[in-house]
Amino acid sequence: MHTSSPDTALLGIYLNDHLAGAIAxxxxxxxxxxxxxxxxxxxxxxxxxxxxxxxxxxxxxxxAALDVPVRRYKAVxxxxxxxxxxxxxxxxxxSRSPLSRVVEFEAxxxxxxxxxxxxxxxxxRADRDPRIDAGRLDDLINRARRQxxxxxxxxxxxxAEAFGGDxxxxxxxxxxxxx
Numbered sequence: 001m002h003t004s005s006p007d008t009a010l011l012g013i014y015l016n017d018h019l020a021g022a023i024a025x026x027x028x029x030x031x032x033x034x035x036x037x038x039x040x041x042x043x044x045x046x047x048x049x050x051x052x053x054x055x056x057x058x059x060x061x062x063x064a065a066l067d068v069p070v071r072r073y074k075a076v077x078x079x080x081x082x083x084x085x086x087x088x089x090x091x092x093x094x095s096r097s098p099l100s101r102v103v104e105f106e107a108x109x110x111x112x113x114x115x116x117x118x119x120x121x122x123x124x125r126a127d128r129d130p131r132i133d134a135g136r137l138d139d140l141i142n143r144a145r146r147q148x149x150x151x152x153x154x155x156x157x158x159x160a161e162a163f164g165g166d167x168x169x170x171x172x173x174x175x176x177x178x179x
Contacts (some may be wrong), residue, residue, distance in 0.1 A: 029108060057084070122137055
């Protein structure tokens with residue numbers, strides 16, 4: 001096991017990369033919640049969008065506690081890339097495609113999976129760094145797990161609607177691993 005002292009520059013790059021992902025994820029979650037409002041009367045996606053924005057704020061809090069400066073160019077690039085990603089062929093010219101729903105839910109899930117990995121990475125450091133709130137990270141990790149489950153259910157239903165098939169989410173054991 002390698003136990004040399006941590007490189008704070010690498011941590012800054014890592015956290016800024018996660019912040020860029022959080023910015024893109026927040027924008028995507030807000031857009032999906034708005035586009036799906038008629039299909040989501042219980043407000044699951046609105047709640048998810050608010051939580052993802054809160055998670056971005058939590059990351060900024062951790063960065064501030066660790067004296068990691070925000071690299072604005074990464075934040076602006078992430079915002080612009082999320083906007084540019086909206087311009088893609090989806091099989092429809094003027095209306096929203098069922099394919100868009102599938103791809104957007106997949107992108108949301110991937111983003112939350114990445115966020116959860118970031119929280120778990122910080123959790124490793126939290127045991128030795130009093131500036132990091134380990135309990136808060138545990139809460140964020142658990143919330144990310146719940147978000148992944150919610151998004152997966154929505155994704156499977158969107159895929160069944162778009163491509164046909166069973167709208168039952170696969171169990172982790174069916175996928176050859178665990179989430």
